Structure formats: structure tokens, C-alpha cells
Amino acid sequence: LDELMDKKLKDIHERALKLYDLSIEANADNVENWLDDMRFARMGQQWPENVKRQRELEGRPCLTLNKLPAFIRQVTNDARQNSPSIKFHPVGDGADKEVAEILDGLTRNIEYTSNADVAYDTALDHSVTGGFGYFRIVTDYASDDAFDQDLRIERIENPCSVVPDAFDFGADSANWNYCFITDLYREADFKKKWPKAEVVQFEADTTDKLPSWFEDEMVRVAEYWVRDEVPATLFKLSTGEVMFEEQYNAIKDILDVQGVSIVDQRQTRTHKVTQYIMNGVEILETNPWKGKYIPIVPVYGDEIILEGKRHFNSLIRFAKDPQRMFNYWRTAATELVALAPKAPFIGAKGQFNTDAAKWASANTQTHSYIEYDPVNGAMPPQRQPFAGVPAGALQEAANSSDDMKSIMGIYDASLGARSNETSGRAILARQREGDISTFNYIDNLSRAIRHAGRILCDLIPKVYDTPRIIRVLHENGTNKNVKINQEHMPEPDENEMQEMMQTIPKLYDLTAGKYDVTCEAGPSFTTKREEAASQMLSFIQSFPQAATLIGDKLARNLDWPEADDIADRLKAMLPPQLQGQNPQVQQLQQQLQQSQQQAQQAVGQLQGELEKLKTDKSIEADKLKIDAYNAETNRLKAVGTGMQPEQVQALVMQTLQQVLSSPDVTPQQPPTIPQPMQQPAQPQPIQQPIQGQPQEGMPQ
DSSP: OHHHHHHHHHHHHHHHHHHHHHHHHHTHHHHHHHHHHHHHHTSOOOSOHHHHHHHHHHTOOOOOOOOHHHHHHHHHHHHHHTOOEEEEEEESTTOOHHHHHHHHHHHHHHHHHTTHHHHHHHHHHHHHHHSEEEEEEEEEESSTTOOOEEEEEEEOSOGGGEEOOTTOOOSSSTTOOEEEEEEEEEHHHHHHHOTTSOGGGGSHHHHHHOGGGBOSSEEEEEEEEEEEEEEEEEEEETTSOEEEHHHHHHTHHHHHHTTOOEEEEEEEEEEEEEEEEEOSSOEEEEEEOSSSSOSEEEEEOEEEEETTEEEEEOTTGGGHHHHHHHHHHHHHHHHHHHHSOOOOEEOOTTTTSTTHHHHHTTTTSOOSOOOOOOOTTOOOOEEOOOOOSOHHHHHHHHHHHHHHHHHHTOOHHHHTOOOSOOSHHHHHHHHHHHHHHTHHHHHHHHHHHHHHHHHHHHHHHHHSOSSEEEEEEOTTSOEEEEEESSEEOOOGGGOSOHHHHTTSOEEOOTTSSEEEEEEEOOOOHHHHHHHHHHHHHHHHHHOGGGHHHHHHHHHHTSOOTTHHHHHHHHHHTSOTTTTTOOHHHHHHHHHHHHHHHHHHHHHHHHHHHHHHHHHHHHHHHHHHHHHHHHHHHHHHHHHGGGSOHHHHHHHHHHHHHHHHHOSSOSOSSOOOOOOOTTOOSOOOOOOOOOTTSOOTTSOO
16 A cells, blocks of 8 residues: 555656646746846846946946836735725525625634735735736644634745646636645755655755756755546435535534435536645655645736737836836936036136146136236136036936836826826826726736635635634624534624524524625725715715714714714714614603603502511511510519529520520420429429410419
């Protein structure tokens, strides 16, 4: 079995090496152009090396006035202000609208916790500047001491490290069957991470055979993602739900208990994704992936497919020549002005004999005064006027700047500079033209994020498949914790009918149902709120009567401290119809409250009378107890007259024990009078005397 596995891994590795070389060759032009664009626009390397070297040897300037980053930021910052968002929609049986909203909130939380905006912005910046960019989706444990996993969206800093499927020309990576992500390791770091790897890979003969896998005493390691089509059996259950055989077998016992059976089945095909970690010699790791998509998402620039080959152009690809011309003409103008000799002094012959040394250095030094020799009929020596900045060079520089704007379709109005437009409508129209000319880059980002939503929609039921508590984020920034994949009682604020809903358990099953994904691009929630407040103010100015009706909405959209409290107070002043209440129901509630208040008053009066009766009865009972004690005391006195001291002591102790043992201090039965030991007859029990009558045998 081990030999078969080794042979299988060896075949996979050999195929991977062939695909890697093929894809590197197919993507070589795009990578080379990406690097050139990035060096030119971002690093400012805009002079040809041979020209720059020659001018430096001659002591001539090479000025670089890089205007391209401003155009790039115009596109990327516009996308940041209108960031796309992922939306889930229920599709088919088993899907639920509330679960779709939870998926929306969970996706926002995934984006927030993993700083997905950084991944999106980086990929778009690479796309606008170089022609393509990438970001990825990974899984990671929720914490160091947990087994639950979370999804994360991470950026790919170096898009040139991604080697995509050379046979797929799709707008996203939904149909990729393979992909590579490479990285370089030092030999010591490589051996530390993979100590069981073969050492022969670092020998000279191996590096000569596989030059692309070794670079400057560093070894290249690649993530080799493969998507294989595999046969599968699809089951249709008696509940109408559809699932694959593997999913059914995992929960078969639960379904049997519930009485769920298979009503139909058919053979189909699905996709299985596997991640291999490899180098130029062997497969180092094999990691199965839970999803059916390769989790690498491309963000393309301007795409051209020509003669069976795919090309990606950046925003500034064809603006590099005007930028070079702009640098040259501005350098030439600077050189002509700075290096031009200063105009000399002109005078009649013989006027420069006095202070001849000062006149000789007048163009290079500053003197307080210079004396000259007057000549009859001649004017004093005068300097010739400056010829001026070369107009031709400046005009060519201006032409080059205009060429850059026209090539990229972004004009002064879009850049915030004053142009020949004067009215606000004209300025907005020109800005809109700039947005339209570069909208393809932002639209490609929306496509990429929509595909990322499909990957998340496929992975969430497989990663968040156990009962747990997750955090969901709402669009306005608030958050709450939600129990998933388990029945639970709803929170009080989940529904207005609290008393009814508290008796019905909730179940948010993320593993059931199918959901579709859309991507919506537009202003952020904060921008929408500010625009809504501005429009409401304008509406109230036009229709003042609406102030009392929409005042709470306006206050809630204003950026004030305690704006929500003000909105709640204004809402409480609205008529019941605008508060979503039925006037008849509210009237019945008021009548019920009045009835409850009247009933409470009646109950209070009855309780007062009852307390008074209890007080009167307590006084009578106390009088009876006092009379009983007086009678008992008199009886003890009468009995103790003819008794021995021992009998009296025993009688007192017996009486005390009876009092201590009973919560009622009134003696229920008179104690027995003890007799002396020498008397054989048993003492007769003394009957309880009747109040007001002397005991029989006792003195009157």
C-alpha cells in the first residue's frame, strides 16, 4: 500500500512539474509587464538605464516628475469609497431568509476579523498598476485552545508568485483545475519546516536540472492546488432535501431516528480539491480541502485575448511613453534655464578700464558697486535682458501631460484640479466621464468579490457545521452573537410578538438549503446615512409639515452624540399609526391598564381592612393568653402550698420544658405534680382549670 501511495504521489509530482513549466511560459509576458509597470509607476524607474548612465557621466540632470500615482489612486480610492458587499439569497427548499441574513452578517464578520478590505485593496491596486492581482481564502482555528475553525480572507502580496491555470480563460477562478503559489526558503528554514525532506534536492546536479526551483541558494516551495472531477451519488430524501452520499452517511443515524428515508437517487459528478505542498523533487504534504473551488481569487485588469493567448493591461500601460516625454521636456527646460550662461554687460570701448577685475567677474560674483569710465556720447554699461524659458520645451511638456490624461481617460476635473469647466453640472459630467472610463477595473473587483462569496457559500456549511455561537455584524456596524446548528429560544428583540415567540424554539442550520450570491457595489453605510440626512433636510425645507412626521428618522441619521436617544423621544411623540400600532388595540390596552389600576386600588383597600381585622384578633388572643397565665400562676401557687420542695422544683422544671418546646407560650396541658418517692400511689393528673373557677380540692 505504501508503494502504491508513493507511486501515486510521484505521478502527481511529475505532472505538477510539467504543468508548472507550461504555465510559467504561458504567463511570462504578463509577469514581465507587471514588473515593468510596477517599477515604472511605483518605483519611479522611468529613464532607460543607458540614457540615464550617459547623462550622469556628462553631468546632465535626469528629472522624474511621476504623475502616474495620482491617476492610480483616483481609481483605487474610488473603489474604497464604494466597496462591494456580498449578499446571500435563499434558493430552493430548505433555504431560509433569516439564515440568509445570518450568512450576510457572518460574512461581514469574516471580512472584519480578517481585514478583508486590505486584501481587496491590495488586489485592486496590483490590477490597476500591473494588470492583475490576487487574494485568497483560508481556514484557521478560532483560537489556540479551540477545535472550531473560522474562515479568513487574506491578501497575496506578490501576485507574480501565483501561477494560474493556463487553459482557463474565465472571468474568475471558478473553473480552474490547478494553480500554484510559490515561495522561496533558505536551506536551513526549509529543513527546519520539513525535516524528512530529501537532502539530494540541494545538490548541484539537481539545481542544474530544475533551475526554476532553485534561486540564489534558496529552494522554491509551491502550493499545488488540484481540482479533480470525481463520481458521486446524489440522494433525494423524503423531506425533499437533496444531499450527496457522504453527507447522508455522516448523519444517517439522526435521519433514521427522524424517520427520513431515501426516495430517489442518481449518479452525478462533483469536484474534489486537494492542496499539495511540493518542491522540485517530491511532494512534502497532502492536505484535503473542504470546498469545491480552488480558493484563489484573481482580480484582473484590462483583458485582451489574442491568437489564443491572454494578456492583461494595466491603467498606465500605454501612458508610460507620455510620462517619459514629460520627464524629458521638463528636464530639457530646466537644463536650458539652469545651464544657460548669464547675459554679459555691453558698453562703449574704454568704459571698463576702471575696476576691470570687478567687470570681469560681474557674471559670477556679486559686487556692491562697480565704477566705469564715462565716454562722450555713450550710455553706461548695461546687461542684456534674459532670453526667457524655452517655450517649445514647456509646450511639449504640457502636450505630454494632456496625452496621459486622454490615454487613461481621467481629466483635471476628476483629479480635483481646475479645468475649463465652470458650472457644477459640467464638473460633475466630466468627473462621471472619468469614472466611466475606468469602471472596468472596479467592475472586475466586484466580479472577484462575488466569486469569493460563492467560495464562502460553499465553505460555510462545511466549516461552521457544529453547534456553536458565532458573531454576526449588521450593516450599520452593530453586532450580536447567534447560536447556529442548534435549537434555542429567540432573544426578546427578535420579534415584536415576544410572548408568542418565546414558546417557539429557533434553529439556524447553516448546513441546510441552497443560497445564491450577489455582489452589490455602492457607498458605505456612513455615506448613505449622511446623504439621507442631507436629502431629508432639503425635503423638510420644501415641506415643513413633514418635520413632525420624519423627525425621528432625521435625528437617527445625524452624526450626533446620543442621536438615537433623541430619535426615540421623537418617535414616542408620533401618532400610533406611524409607530406601527393599531389604534383599536392601543385603546383596549389603555382600558385594560385602567381596569388593572382600579383592581389594584380595590385590592389595596381589602388588604387594609384585612390587616385591621388581623390586628383586632391579635389583641383578643393576647388577652386570652394573659388570662391563661394568670390562672396557671394562681394554680401553681395553690398546688405548691402543700408540696415538698423537691416536688415544687420538679413542677417548675416541667413547666419550663413545656414552654421552651412549644412555639405557643400558652401551656396546652398542665404539668403533672410529682409525688415523693415514699408514696406508692401514682399521682392523678391535674385537670386544666376553667378560667374564673377554682380547681376541685383547692382552696377557694
